[in-house]
Amino acid sequence: MSDIIQLLPDHVANQIAAGEVVQRPASVIKELLENAIDAYAQNIQVVIKDAGKTLIQVVDDGAGMSLTDARMCFERHATSKIRSAEDLFSLNTKGFRGEALASIAAIAHVELKTKPQDEEVGTCIKIEGSKVTSQEPCVTPKGTSLCVKNLFYNIPARRNFLKSDAVELRHIIDEFQRVAMAHPSIAFSLFHNGGELFQLPSTNHRQRITNIFGAKTNEKLVPVNEDTEIVKISGFVGKPEFAKRSRGEQFFFVNNRFIKSPYLNHAVSAAFEGLLKEKTYPSYFLYLDVNPKSIDINIHPTKTEIKFDDEHALYAMLRSAIKHSLGQFSVAPVLDFDRDSNLDTPYEYKNKQAEVPKIEVDRSFNPFESELNTTSIRSGKSHNFRKENTQSWESLYAGLNTAPEADQHQFRQVEFESEEVTGKLFDDDHSGSEAGTFQLQKKYIVSTLKSGILVIDQNRAHTRILYEELLKNITIAAAVSQQLLFPLQLQFNTHEIEMLKEIKESLEQTGFIFSNIEVENVEITGIPTLISESEVSILLEQLLSDFENEVPDNGFSQTDLLAKSLAKGMAVKSGTLLNSTEQQHIVNRLFACKEPDVSPFNKSVFVTLTVDELDKKFT
Numbered sequence: 124m125s126d127i128i129q130l131l132p133d134h135v136a137n138q139i140a141a142g143e144v145v146q147r148p149a150s151v152i153k154e155l156l157e158n159a160i161d162a163y164a165q166n167i168q169v170v171i172k173d174a175g176k177t178l179i180q181v182v183d184d185g186a187g188m189s190l191t192d193a194r195m196c197f198e199r200h201a202t203s204k205i206r207s208a209e210d211l212f213s214l215n216t217k218g219f220r221g222e223a224l225a226s227i228a229a230i231a232h233v234e235l236k237t238k239p240q241d242e243e244v245g246t247c248i249k250i251e252g253s254k255v256t257s258q259e260p261c262v263t264p265k266g267t268s269l270c271v272k273n274l275f276y277n278i279p280a281r282r283n284f285l286k287s288d289a290v291e292l293r294h295i296i297d298e299f300q301r302v303a304m305a306h307p308s309i310a311f312s313l314f315h316n317g318g319e320l321f322q323l324p325s326t327n328h329r330q331r332i333t334n335i336f337g338a339k340t341n342e343k344l345v346p347v348n349e350d351t352e353i354v355k356i357s358g359f360v361g362k363p364e365f366a367k368r369s370r371g372e373q374f375f376f377v378n379n380r381f382i383k384s385p386y387l388n389h390a391v392s393a394a395f396e397g398l399l400k401e402k403t404y405p406s407y408f409l410y411l412d413v414n415p416k417s418i419d420i421n422i423h424p425t426k427t428e429i430k431f432d433d434e435h436a437l438y439a440m441l442r443s444a445i446k447h448s449l450g451q452f453s454v455a456p457v458l459d460f461d462r463d464s465n466l467d468t469p470y471e472y473k474n475k476q477a478e479v480p481k482i483e484v485d486r487s488f489n490p491f492e493s494e495l496n497t498t499s500i501r502s503g504k505s506h507n508f509r510k511e512n513t514q515s516w517e518s519l520y521a522g523l524n525t526a527p528e529a530d531q532h533q534f535r536q537v538e539f540e541s542e543e544v545t546g547k548l549f550d551d552d553h554s555g556s557e558a559g560t561f562q563l564q565k566k567y568i569v570s571t572l573k574s575g576i577l578v579i580d581q582n583r584a585h586t587r588i589l590y591e592e593l594l595k596n597i598t599i600a601a602a603v604s605q606q607l608l609f610p611l612q613l614q615f616n617t618h619e620i621e622m623l624k625e626i627k628e629s630l631e632q633t634g635f636i637f638s639n640i641e642v643e644n645v646e647i648t649g650i651p652t653l654i655s656e657s658e659v660s661i662l663l664e665q666l667l668s669d670f671e672n673e674v675p676d677n678g679f680s681q682t683d684l685l686a687k688s689l690a691k692g693m694a695v696k697s698g699t700l701l702n703s704t705e706q707q708h709i710v711n712r713l714f715a716c717k718e719p720d721v722s723p724f725n726k727s728v729f730v731t732l733t734v735d736e737l738d739k740k741f742t
C-alpha cells in the first residue's frame with residue numbers, strides 16, 4: 124500500500140484553526156483589542172460596518188511592530204509574549220498562543236499598518252486568505268491599525284451562519300464592554316456605521332462602569348474591597364433594591380480578564396441572600412487578582428471559564444467580602460471621593476433660577492367626543508381592579524377595539540349559561556353568583572357550563588387574551604395609544620438601546636410612541652392604552668431582559684417574544700380581586716381567542732369538571 128498521509132499546507136491549517144478562534148465578528152474584536160492592550164496602547168478606537176461583517180478596524184497607539192515583526196505576526200504560533208513553557212505560569216498578557224492574526228488573515232481581507240515609536244516610516248501589509256498581496260513602507264502614526272474586511276469571504280457556510288446585524292452587534296458590544304471594563308485607564312471608542320456607540324475616556328473603575336451603564340448606575344454601586352494572601356478582591360456590587368430582572372450586569376474579571384463562573388456567581392448570590400426580591404439578580408462588577416500560578420491559564424481562546432487552585436477558599440472570601448460591604452452600606456452612607464464631577468450639576472446651574480416648565484395643551488382635544496367614539500376609558504390602570512366602578516375592567520381592553528358582539532359568535536368550543544354580555548356588563552354588580560361566575564382564592568374564576576363547571580386560571584387566561592390582541596396589533600392593525608401630557612423619560616444603557624431600536628417598530632404597533640431613543644435618554648410620548656405610565660419602565664425592563672435571554676433570530680420569533688413578554692407583564696396577577704364584571708369579561712374574551720386552552724407559555728388555562736365526573740365522585 125502506498126503512503127497517503129500528507130502535511131496540510133499552511134493556509135489550510137490556518138483556515139481550520141480559524142474555525143476555533145473566530146466564530147463571529149465579535150471574536151475578531153476581542154482578539155484585536157487584546158493585542159492592542161498587550162502592546163501598551165493608551166487609546167484604542169474600534170470602527171465597524173454592518174456589525175463587523177463588512178469591516179472591523181482597530182486602531183491603537185501602542186508599541187507598533189518592526190518590518191520583520193509585521194511580516195511574522197501573521198504566521199501561526201508566532202508570538203512575542205512567551206518564549207518557553209515556564210512563561211505560561213507567569214503570564215501577564217492576554218494573548219500567548221500566536222494564533223489570532225494567522226487565523227484572521229486566513230479568512231478575511233486584512234490590512235495592517237504599523238510603526239514603532241522610533242521609526243521614521245511604518246509598514247503596510249495586505250494579506251488575503253493567508254497570502255500576502257502587497258507590502259510597502261507607509262506613513263502612519265505610532266501604533267498599529269488593523270483592518271479586517273469581508274470576514275469569512277472564503278467560507279460561505281460560516282458567513283451564512285452569522286446572525287442578523289442586530290444580534291452580531293450585540294455580541295460585539297458585549298465583548299467591547301468586557302474589555303473596556305477590565306481596563307479603565309485605557310480610552311476606548313466604538314463606532315458603528317458612522318455613528319458613535321461608545322466614547323470612554325481614561326478613568327477609574329467606578330466611572331468606567333458608570334460611563335458604560337449610565338450615570339444612574341453610580342449611586343447604585345457599593346464598593347467591595349478585600350485583600351488576602353490568595354486573592355485581592357475589588358469592585359462593586361449593586362444595591363439590593365436595584366437588582367435587575369436579568370443577569371445582564373454581572374461581571375467577574377480575574378487578572379483583568381472577563382470570566383464566567385457559576386460557582387463564584389453562587390457566592391455572590393449567597394451574600395445577597397434575603398435581600399433580593401424574587402426573580403431579580405444583583406448587579407456586580409468584581410475584579411479578582413490572583414497569582415497567575417494559581418489558575419489554569421491554558422484556557423481556550425474563546426472560552427471564558429477558568430480553573431482556580433483553591434476554589435473553596437475563594438468562594439468563602441468573596442461571600443464574606445460582599446456581605447461585609449452590604450452590611451456597611453446599610454448602616455452608613457458610602458462617601459464617594461472618586462465621583463466624576465462631570466456627572467454633577469454644572470457649576471453655572473447652581474445659581475440659576477429654576478425655569479417654570481412649559482405646559483403644552485392639545486386644544487383640539489375634546490373629552491366628550493372621544494368617549495362617544497370609543498368605548499374605552501384611557502386613564503385606567505390595569506391593576507386598579509379594586510376600584511368600585513366598572514371603568515377599571517374596561518381599561519383592561521381599552522384600545523383593542525373588538526366589539527363585544529363580535530366575540531359572541533366565536534364561542535364555539537364551550538357553551539355558556541351566563542347571561543348575555545352586552546347590557547349586563549355595565550351594571551355595578553359585585554355579587555358574582557348572579558353573573559354565573561365567582562372567584563376562588565383571588566386566583567381562579569369559576570363558571571358554570573351546561574355540562575358541569577369550568578375553572579379558569581385568571582392570570583393565564585388574561586395573558587392569552589392580551590397575547591393574541593398584541594399579536595394582532597403588531598401584525599395587522601396598530602393599536603391606539605394614549606398620549607402622555609408630559610413625556611416619560613427613561614434611562615437605558617447602550618446595549619439596551621440597541622435592543623430597543625431593534626424592536627421599536629413592533630412596540631409602536633402596540634401603542635408606544637418614542638420621540639427619542641438615545642443612551643441615557645429614551646423619551647416616550649405615547650403608551651398603549653392598556654398600561655399605566657407607572658408600569659412602563661418595569662414592562663420595558665422585563666421585555667429587554669427577555670430579549671437578552673432569548674435572542675430571537677427572525678422577525679416572527681421577535682414579534683412572538685414581544686407579545687409574550689408584554690402580555691405576561693400586563694396580565695392580572697394571581698391574588699388580584701376581580702369583581703364579577705371583570706370575571707365575566709375575562710371568560711368571554713378568553714373563549715373568543717384562537718387557542719383559549721393554553722397560555723402563550725404552553726400552560727393549561729382552564730380545567731372542566733363535568734356532571735358525569737361529579738356523579739362518579741358521589742357514588
Ligand code: ADP
Pocket residue numbers: 154158159162183185186187188196201202203204217218219220221222223224225266267
Ligand atoms: P498573540 O497575541 O497570542 O501573541 P497574535 O496572533 O494575536 O498572537 O499576535 C501575534 C503577535 O503580533 C503578538 O505576539 C505581537 O507581538 C504582535 N502584535 C499583534 N497585534 C499587535 C498590536 N496591535 N501592536 C503591536 N504588536 C502586535
Ligand code: MG
Pocket residue numbers: 154157158217218219221223224
Ligand atoms: Mg493576540
